[in-house]
Amino acid sequence: xxxxxxxxxxxxxxxxxxxxxxxxxxxxxxxxxxxxxxxxxxxxxxxxxxxxxxxxxxxxxxxxxxxxxxxxxxxxxxxxxxxxxxxxxxxxxxxxxxxxxxxxxxxxxxxxxxxxxxxxxxxxxxxxxxxxxxxxxxxxxxxxxxxxxxxxxxxxxxxxxxxxxxxxxxxxxxxxxxxxxxxxxxxxxxxxxxxxxxxxxxxxxxxxxxxxxxxxxxxxxxxxxxxxxxxxxxxxxxxxxxxxxxxxxxxxxxxxxxxxxxxxxxxxxxxxxx
Amino acid sequence: xxxxxxxxxxxxxxxxxxxxxxxxxxxxxxxxxxxxxxxxxxxxxxxxxxxxxxxxxxxxxxxxxxxxxxxxxxxxxxxxxxxxxxxxxxxxxxxxxxxxxxxxxxxxxxxxxxxxxxxxxxxxxxxxxxxxxxxxxxxxxxxxxxxxxxxxxxxxxxxxxxxxxxxxxxxxxxxxxxxxxxxxxxxxxxxxxxxxxxxxxxxxxxxxxxxxxxxxxxxxxxxxxxxxxxxxxxxxxxxxxxxxxxxxxxxxxxxxxxx
Amino acid sequence: xxxxxxxxxxxxxxxxxxxxxxxxxxxxxxxxxxxxxxxxxxxxxxxxxxxxxxxxxxxxxxxxxxxxxxxxxxxxxxxxxxxxxxxxxxxxxxxxxxxxxxxxxxxxxxxxxxxxxxxxxxxxxxxxxxxxxxxxxxxxxxxxxxxxxxxxxxxxxxxxxxxxxxxxxxxxxxxxxxxxxxxxxxxxxxxxxxxxxxxxxxxxxxxxxxxxxxxxxxxxxxxxxxxxxxxxxxxxxxxxxxxxxxxxxxxxxxxxxxxxxxxxxxxxxxxxxxxxxxxxxxxxxxxxxxxxxxxxxxxxxxxxxxxxxxxxxxxxxxxxxxxxxxxxxxxxxx
Ligand SMILES: Nc1ncnc2c1ncn2[C@@H]1O[C@H](COP(=O)(O)OP(=O)(O)O)[C@@H](O)[C@H]1O
Ligand SMILES: [Mg+2]
Numbered sequence: 001x002x003x004x005x006x007x008x009x010x011x012x013x014x015x016x017x018x019x020x021x022x023x024x025x026x027x028x029x030x031x032x033x034x035x036x037x038x039x040x041x042x043x044x045x046x047x048x049x050x051x052x053x054x055x056x057x058x059x060x061x062x063x064x065x066x067x068x069x070x071x072x073x074x075x076x077x078x079x080x081x082x083x084x085x086x087x088x089x090x091x092x093x094x095x096x097x098x099x100x101x102x103x104x105x106x107x108x109x110x111x112x113x114x115x116x117x118x119x120x121x122x123x124x125x126x127x128x129x130x131x132x133x134x135x136x137x138x139x140x141x142x143x144x145x146x147x148x149x150x151x152x153x154x155x156x157x158x159x160x161x162x163x164x165x166x167x168x169x170x171x172x173x174x175x176x177x178x179x180x181x182x183x184x185x186x187x188x189x190x191x192x193x194x195x196x197x198x199x200x201x202x203x204x205x206x207x208x209x210x211x212x213x214x215x216x217x218x219x220x221x222x223x224x225x226x227x228x229x230x231x232x233x234x235x236x237x238x239x240x241x242x243x244x245x246x247x248x249x250x251x252x253x254x255x256x257x258x259x260x261x262x263x264x265x266x267x268x269x270x271x272x273x274x
Numbered sequence: 275x276x277x278x279x280x281x282x283x284x285x286x287x288x289x290x291x292x293x294x295x296x297x298x299x300x301x302x303x304x305x306x307x308x309x310x311x312x313x314x315x316x317x318x319x320x321x322x323x324x325x326x327x328x329x330x331x332x333x334x335x336x337x338x339x340x341x342x343x344x345x346x347x348x349x350x351x352x353x354x355x356x357x358x359x360x361x362x363x364x365x366x367x368x369x370x371x372x373x374x375x376x377x378x379x380x381x382x383x384x385x386x387x388x389x390x391x392x393x394x395x396x397x398x399x400x401x402x403x404x405x406x407x408x409x410x411x412x413x414x415x416x417x418x419x420x421x422x423x424x425x426x427x428x429x430x431x432x433x434x435x436x437x438x439x440x441x442x443x444x445x446x447x448x449x450x451x452x453x454x455x456x457x458x459x460x461x462x463x464x465x466x467x468x469x470x471x472x473x474x475x476x477x478x479x480x481x482x483x484x485x486x487x488x489x490x491x492x493x494x495x496x497x498x499x500x501x502x503x504x505x506x507x508x509x510x511x512x513x514x515x516x517x518x519x520x521x522x523x524x525x526x527x528x529x530x531x532x533x
Numbered sequence: 534x535x536x537x538x539x540x541x542x543x544x545x546x547x548x549x550x551x552x553x554x555x556x557x558x559x560x561x562x563x564x565x566x567x568x569x570x571x572x573x574x575x576x577x578x579x580x581x582x583x584x585x586x587x588x589x590x591x592x593x594x595x596x597x598x599x600x601x602x603x604x605x606x607x608x609x610x611x612x613x614x615x616x617x618x619x620x621x622x623x624x625x626x627x628x629x630x631x632x633x634x635x636x637x638x639x640x641x642x643x644x645x646x647x648x649x650x651x652x653x654x655x656x657x658x659x660x661x662x663x664x665x666x667x668x669x670x671x672x673x674x675x676x677x678x679x680x681x682x683x684x685x686x687x688x689x690x691x692x693x694x695x696x697x698x699x700x701x702x703x704x705x706x707x708x709x710x711x712x713x714x715x716x717x718x719x720x721x722x723x724x725x726x727x728x729x730x731x732x733x734x735x736x737x738x739x740x741x742x743x744x745x746x747x748x749x750x751x752x753x754x755x756x757x758x759x760x761x762x763x764x765x766x767x768x769x770x771x772x773x774x775x776x777x778x779x780x781x782x783x784x785x786x787x788x789x790x791x792x793x794x795x796x797x798x799x800x801x802x803x804x805x806x807x808x809x810x811x812x813x814x815x816x817x818x819x820x821x822x823x824x825x826x827x828x829x830x831x832x833x834x835x836x837x838x839x840x841x842x843x844x845x846x847x848x849x850x851x852x853x854x855x856x857x858x859x860x861x862x863x864x865x866x867x
Contacts, residue, residue, distance in 0.1 A: 002589065006444075007363030010355035011371050014415055017352055018374055022412040025389035026381060076288050083285035095289075097524065102292055105516045106473040108490045109509030112497070113295030116302045116312050116506060123298065123312040153291060160288075185277070214382035216476040217490075221497065231384050235479060238388060251385045258380050435587050436620035438608045440634030440685060450633075454624045 030255065033248035049249040055233070059253065062230045065144065066213040069151045073208045074201065076152075077159035082193075084160070085167040096164060099157045107154060107217045114150050114222055115141065142224045150218040155211045159204035166200020167193070202269030209265075210258045230254055296513055303510030305503045314503070321507035331508070333485070334492035341488060342471040345410035346464055352411070353418025354460070358448070360419070361426040362434075376416040383476030386413065391480040402483040409477050414467040421466065425459025426452075458527050465523045469516060538563040538721050539584065539689055544593035546579050546745075553579040554745040556593070561689075561723060566715050568732035569725045570756075570768070571742035577725040578617070580742075581691045584723070585614045598688065613687030617694040619678040621666040627653065627677050628662035634685035652684035653677075656710065672703040679711070683718065690722045696731065708734060729769050733757060741765050746865065762862045766794040771859060772833040773800060779829060783807070784853075790860030795853055797822065797835035802843070805852025811843045825851060 036042040049055050084095050102110060117123050118140035125137040140146050174196065178188045194201070219229040228236065234250040237243040298312060303321065305314030325331055356375060359365050378386065386409055395405040429452065437447035475490045482491060489512075497505055537560035546554040554576040561567050569577050582588040584595060586607030595603045602610055622630050631649040640648075653659060656676040666674055675695060682690060695711070696704045712735055715722050726732050732739050733753045741749045741756065741764075749761045760766035763774050771794035777786055780793060784806075802823055809827030817835075821842065825832040832851065843849045 003363045004365055007359040007365030007368075010359035010363070011365055014352040014356035014419070015371050015374055017408075018378065018412050018415055021390065021394060021408040022378055022381075022386065023374065025393035026385065028393045029385065029389040076291075079281075079284045080288040083281045086281070098289065099292065101517065101520065102296075104469050104520050105296070106490055106509070106512045108473070108475065108493050109299060109512045110295065112505060112509045113299040115497070116298050116310060117295065119310065121309060121311040126312065153295065156288070156292060210380070214384075214476075216382075216384050216479070217494070220494065231382060231476065234384055234388070238480070244392070247388060251382075251388070254382045254385060255380075258382070262380070430618065430620065432616050432618055432620040433622055435582075435585075435607075436614070436616060436681075437622070437633065438587070439585055439612065439614040440681070441608050441637040442633075443608055446637065451622055 026251075029248055029251050032244065033252040035248075045245050045249050049246060054228075055246075058228050058230060058233045061144070061227070062213050063257075065148055065151065065229065066209050068148060069155060069212040070205055070209045072148075072152050073156050073159040074205065076156055077163045077204060078189075078193075080156075080160045081163035081167055084164050092164075096161065099160050099164075102153070103157050108221070110154060111150050111218050111221045114146065114153075118146055118222075141222060142226045144223070144227050146222040147219050147227055147229070150222045151212045151215055154215065154218055155208045158207040158211065162200045162204030162207065163197060166197035166203075170196045198269045202265040205265045206262050209261045213257055213261075214254055299506055299513060300510045302503055303507035305506070307503065309501055310503050310506060319507075321503045322511060325504050325508045325511070330487075331489070331492060334487050334489040337486060338472050338489040341406060341410060342468045345407055345414055345471045346467040348407070348411040349414035349418040349467055350422075350460065350464065353415050353463075354422050356415075357419045357422035357426060358452075361423050362431065375419050378413050379416045383413070383474065384479055387477045387480040395481070402481055402486050406478060406481045406486070406488075409481055410471045410474065413474065413477055414471060417467050417470065418463050421459050421463035422456060425456040429455050461523065461527060465519060469519065473516075536563075537561060538565075538598055539723075540596040541580075541584070542594040542596070544580075544583060544590045544595060546576070546583050546588060547591045548579075552745060554583070557745070557747065559740060559747065559750075561721050563721055564719045566712075566722045566724065566735060566737045568736035568739045569723055569742060570729060570732040570739050571727065571748075572768070573727055575742045576745040577727075577742060578693055579745075581614065581693050581723065581725055584689075585612050585691060586610045587614075611688050613682040613685065613690040615678050615682045615690070615692045615695050617697060619666075619674050619698075621674055621677055621681075623666055625665075626662065627658065627664050627666065627669070630666065630677055631681045631684050633681065638685065648684055649680075652680040655683075655714070656680045672699055672707065675699060675707065676710075679714070683714065683720070686718075687720070690720050691725070692722060693725045694727070695724070697726070697728075704731075711735065733769075741768060748865070758859070760794070760859055760861065762864050763792055763794070764864050766859055766861050770796055772797050773831075773853070774861065775829050775853075780853075783828075784855075787855045787858075788860060791863040792861040793853075793855065793858040794861055795858055797833045799854065799857035800832060800834035801852035801854060802834045802836045802849060803841060803851075805850045807851050807853070809849055809851055811845050811847050811849055814843065814845060823849075825849060827851070829853075 033045050034041050034043070036044040080099070084092055084099075087095065115122070119125070120137045120139075122140075124140060125134075128134045128138060170193065174192050175188055178192045183191065213229070214231060215229070216231040216235070219227065219232045220235070223229065223232065225236070230250050230253060234247050237246040237250075301314050302310060302312055304317050304319060305311070305321065306316030306318040307314060356371070360368055360372060365371070390405055390409050394400060394408070395402065400408075433451055433455075434447045437451045438444065442450065473490060474488070475494065478488045478491055482488070487495070493505060493508060539559075539561040541557055541559040544554065544557045545552065546557075557580060559580075569580065571577055579588065583590055586602070586605060590603060593603075594601055597610065597612070622633065625633065628649055631652055632645050635645040635648060650659070650662065653662065656679050658673060658676050658680065661669065661673065666677065669677065675698070679695070692711070696707055699707060708731065711724075724732070724735055733756070736753060739751065739753055739756045740747055743764050749756060749765045751759075756765065757769055760769055760771065766774060774792055774794040776792045777790055780786060786793075798820070802825070807827060807829070809825040809832060811823055812826045812831070813824040815822045816838065819838060820835045821838050821840075823834045823836070823843065825834060832853075834851065
């Protein structure tokens with residue numbers, strides 16, 4: 001038996017498994033979005049989906065939150081990553097460990113911390129009452145900013161890690177050399193660091209954006225039924241009204257948005273580096 | 275303030291944002307008060323004890339634990355041979371297989387759960403438990419393949435040939451020469467997969483049934499009607515558990531590099 | 534040579550669609566030390582891997598000791614292979630690296646111990662048994678690889694550029710070590726190298742390869758003095774090669790040939806029938822090397838440093854004595 005045959009044999013179980021237990025069911029679900037009520041193929045389900053103002057609002061909100069979280073993660077990510085790569089290798093490893101830690105912790109537990117912080121009797125409200133900033137507890141939970149903050153905390157580590165590994169590959173002399181030539185920090189950042197870390201930025205951007213638009217726990221816990229995002233909308237439609245038609249369309253939207261984000265951002269990463 | 279100081283302050287703020295909430299969860303979890311408040315009222319472990327006393331939560335923990343162990347083992351069992359084939363044996367259609375095998379990474383979890391429920395569990399008459407296991411294995415296979423493939427890539431290819439030239443069969447070469455050298459990658463992949471499965475919510479959301487619910491799902495269900503610090507205590511315990519696992523792994527893996 | 538121990542019959546080797554080695558014929562007798570010499574990428578490693586069994590020929594046959602092994606698995610061929618990169622097992626001690634093959638042969642522990650320790654001693658590594666490969670220097674790692682390959686007493690040993698990762702002094706030392714071992718074990722060996730000096734110093738016979746084919750096969754003396762064509766001549770140090778057509782206009786040729794080649798030190802500088810200009814002169818200590826621009830094209834010459842010197846730009850007379858020239862056949866198309 002030659003190596004290629006052996007290779008094929010070793011690949012088959014995993015491939016077959018993913019196929020049967022994942023790809024085929026997913027494909028059927030996706031195909032369902034193109035099925036009309038009379039059984040024929042058509043875009044009826046999409047038309048009906050977008051006719052509902054609530055659905056429009058949820059799609060827009062999902063994109064808006066995804067974009068905002070990504071932008072904020074990029075800004076904070078560069079700030080943190082630039083400081084981290086400035087450290088000695090040992091402290092750098094330690095900080096990378098600290099940044100990685102939240103990824104390992106249950107997102108339910110992570111998000112619950114925000115309930116403790118932002119709830120009616122949480123830290124923020126207690127402080128506000130104590131300092132007389134307000135007479136009655138303010139509502140932070142079940143608002144869009146709460147979802148935004150929760151998602152940012154959840155996903156920021158991914159951006160920092162991508163940027164740290166990109167910045168580690170920037171030649172050590174690039175920044176001092178640019179500074180020697182009289183460039184100020186903004187010029188160094190936009191002309192030297194940004195082009196050299198474009199790949200890491202794109203990787204991090206894809207992870208954060210798709211993470212934000214496909215998150216379930218954070219919008220469920222911090223947004224609730226008021227601030228629906230696509231995933232929570234899908235769950236609600238299936239679980240409450242057994243509305244598979246809507247679920248198939250949301251599935252198609254989520255999958256295509258994830259793939260699109262990946263294509264666009266990796267194009268951006270390559271496109272201008274020539 | 276000069277640039278350096280500004281940089282450190284900013285890094286400190288980011289770290290506070292990332293890690294601060296855990297401190298808060300820990301503090302809230304050991305509160306002695308009757309309601310979830312912050313700052314906590316007194317210190318006690320009674321809420322942690324109360325959580326452990328709830329039979330449903332213990333049961334959910336057992337399910338999550340078993341599910342994480344079994345799905346991790348399943349994913350490694352399927353993923354290691356696949357990673358080996360992709361990295362070493364130049365099989366036909368490698369790129370297609372790579373795409374298929376890593377596809378669960380790019381699909382939202384909730385969709386996976388729904389698709390499996392509708393078009394795998396119901397038509398094939400499969401029970402919820404095996405379906406849950408299958409979905410978690412499919413979800414973890416990409417991690418297993420990726421991490422193991424990376425360790426294989428870091429291992430020189432010719433040592434297998436050297437073993438074979440000394441009389442080893444391909445299987446002996448794999449188990450005696452390759453396996454010990456990718457051990458750390460496999461352990462890392464095991465830990466990563468275990469934690470991913472244990473914390474997983476969206477995939478499991480639709481795949482639960484009477485008496486079959488994972489711990490994070492059970493927690494989610496209780497959040498809406500829990501006003502005491504018990505969920506905070508449970509969250510704190512889970513966070514500490516994860517930190518302990520990661521810390522231990524770092525210790526062991528870090529050390530084994532020098533042993 | 535029907536008594537050849539190893540024989541390759543019209544062996545063709547491919548990677549996918551690219552042909553790396555085409556219709557190769559090669560024979561090695563029992564106890565013979567053959568060097569496979571050729572530039573990087575000519576197919577030396579590929580040929581070794583085929584003899585070892587790690588690569589299946591797409592055509593042709595490989596015969597070892599009278600038996601056709603073309604379809605025999607590499608671990609059943611009883612052929613030793615030493616890798617260019619050493620390929621030591623990083624997780625095993627030096628002792629366990631050497632003992633690996635013996636353990637697979639299920640020898641008693643006591644025998645394993647004696648043989649492994651003896652093999653390590655024979656390459657001068659006694660006392661390093663418990664170290665890990667990464668704790669050794671490059672030269673020591675190379676010796677471990679050698680010990681590991683010979684301890685199982687293969688019937689044929691293949692060495693793929695074993696010295697190319699060592700510095701010059703170590704190379705010299707290991708060269709004599711390998712010669713000694715080969716004589717002691719009376720083991721047929723194929724030694725791959727791209728270094729003609731190494732091949733000349735070590736081998737009973739040299740096979741010169743180029744682009745997957747054999748250009749010349751002969752004793753070191755023959756290869757050194759009588760290269761068959763321009764490619765081999767250049768490879769063994771004939772730096773001035775002029776076609777007969779070009780030379781015929783200026784000189785009477787001693788016989789029919791496609792071209793003639795001279796080593797630098799066989800070119801006469803200062804006297805002679807031809808005129809040229811010195812384009813470069815480098816002082817090498819014992820000798821001076823000249824690059825002379827002439828009507829034949831560039832001429833490379835090396836003369837004793839105490840001879841009259843010529844500076845760049847100077848006109849100079851020179852001679853290309855046919856008595857020292859090698860007549861060369863045309864190259865095969867690459
Ligand atoms: N694994 C491979 N896949 C495709 N081509 C290869 C592979 N290994 C070697 N080659 C090609 O085969 C030819 C011979 O290579 P090799 O035998 O390694 O040469 P050498 O050892 O003489 O330097 C080269 O052109 C090389 O590019
Ligand atoms: Mg080679």
